[in-house]
Amino acid sequence: MFGVDDEATEAAIRTYVKLMRATHAVSARTAPRLAAAGLTHTQLGVLEALLHLGPLTQRDLSRKILTSPGNLTDVIDKLVKRSLVERVACPEDRRSVRVVLTPQGQTFIQTIFPSHARDIAAAMSGLTAKDLASLGTLLRQLGTAAATPD
Structure with a gap:
């Protein structure tokens, strides 16, 4: 085959x-609520990272949410226009710039994130806690192995 x-x-x-099919299915489950809030998954990733990790440089954000620096600049520009960051x-270091949640952004992400987390939990409810722990371990192993050059 x-x-x-x-x-x-x-x-x-x-x-x-x-x-890939499982990733698509989970993303599809969370997309409607994000779309209703006017967010993409990447925009939510930026807001969530800033909520849980505090201010970050664009380089650090790019690494955390796994997007290219060019795409991240566009994402942040859109969040700035909405006064969320x-x-x-x-x-x-005057050469470096940090991205920070605004008070409006803080309130926004604190309001939307719990529902997003519940959507993820619902999408993954077909797995037990033990299954989720095993899958998490396997995915970490896969990510580490895939990132290691041959």
Whole structure:
């Protein structure tokens, strides 16, 4: 199948397809509430990271939410226009800029995040707590292995 003779490669492809389908299904479950709030998943990721981690540089945000620096600039620009975040110069390094939640942004993300978290939990409710822990471990292993050059 797949035009591949190697069993390990075929198993990897099958698992990859399942991973992508599951990711799509969970994202589709959370998308309507985000769309109603006028947010993309990436915009929510920025707001959530700032809520839980505090002010971050764009470089750190890019790493945390797994998006390119160019895309992140556009995402932050849109959040700035909505007065949800602002860019603040770092006093210790004038070349660096931190992204900070505004008071309006803080209230907004604190209001929307609990519902988003419940949507994720509902999407993943087909798994037990033990399943989720195992999946988390496996995904961490996969991410680490995939990020390691051959």
